């Protein structure tokens with residue numbers, strides 16, 4: 407298979423390149439949904455919902471829930487869940503400071519990035535800004551500043567002689583500020599000027615959520631382009647596969663809701679107003695039923711008949727560190743979707759929810775790889791258990807395998823992504 411010619415892979419690359427932050431990813435999703443005939447519902451307004459129609463709801467600009475309403479009263483929901491954020495560096499509120507003739511930007515760590523991967527790279531700034539326009543009206547806008555790259559320079563080996571033997575130690579306060587300019591005039595605020603260059607009607611900058619991102623584009627890599635390298639593969643790969651599945655799914659069932667939900671803030675624990683720990687999903691689901699003249703009892707009955715699949719990346723076997731994997735659970739790139747399990751319920755998978763995925767993979771002739779972490783290495787977690795715990799919906803955790811997780815240049819297999827698109831589409835179309 408020549409992945410370069412796959413329209414799905416090309417669309418995936420484009421999605422990665424256009425989504426440096428969670429807000430940009432949701433904005434990309436909105437464009438795709440509108441093009442496919444979905445209508446937006448606002449949480450603060452009253453909802454009119456028609457059977458057979460397609461809708462989406464956005465919270466905070468960084469979380470989104472899309473759904474297709476069945477022709478009859480829904481008795482169950484099938485939801486694909488993923489997250490929109492990735493580990494990064496966020497600009498501090500008073501970010502600008504000087505060291506001799508160098509203008510620096512101070513950053514805070516968002517989530518758990520592999521810090522060293524951010525050194526010596528061309529970096530841009532992206533996120534959202536809130537400002538007043540010349541009429542004094544408050545506006546919010548997405549912004550992407552990529553025309554004057556920043557860099558976090560690493561200390562030369564001559565000044566850090568033991569670095570290759572003892573490892574790189576980075577102090578999060580002292581060693582990670584980004585170099586923005588030399589001999590920049592002290593009288594001109596750097597960030598405000600950069601924002602005004604992009605947003606002409608910005609009168610006063612009131613607030614920013616700005617993150618660093620690597621400027622290097624997503625690219626196919628390896629022999630015959632079997633792999634894909636990019637920032638934010640975790641979890642834009644899952645988001646792209648979920649959107650592809652939802653947009654491509656046929657309206658096969660008359661009485662189940664097809665849903666795809668994308669939450670922000672997984673990398674910082676999900677307990678935010680728009681994260682998986684918030685009532686966003688439950689509110690949307692209950693309001694769908696209320697708008698269809700169903701009562702709370704029908705909503706609670708529907709929860710018990712529903713199931714969700716939580717899609718997030720899994721650790722592929724690292725060729726240079728094979729001892730880090732459980733000997734009989736070693737997912738490989740391009741060898742299939744990974745079914746993740748953990749006895750402590752750091753993943754929500756159980757025999758019942760796993761069986762749904764195993765059966766679908768059998769029907770589609772897709773290979774499936776099972777993952778459990780080594781007994782002596784703590785297991786990561788994701789949105790699956792949080793979603794299952796807050797809604798009571800049976801949930802399974804799956805994902806594509808990847809290398810270099812949480813670096814700013816992650817690596818994944820192209821075939822696994824295409825498999826995931828197929829599996830998620832089949833999950834939405836299955837008869838509950």
Ligand code: ZN
Pocket residue numbers: 489640641672718719788
């Ligand atoms: Zn993730």
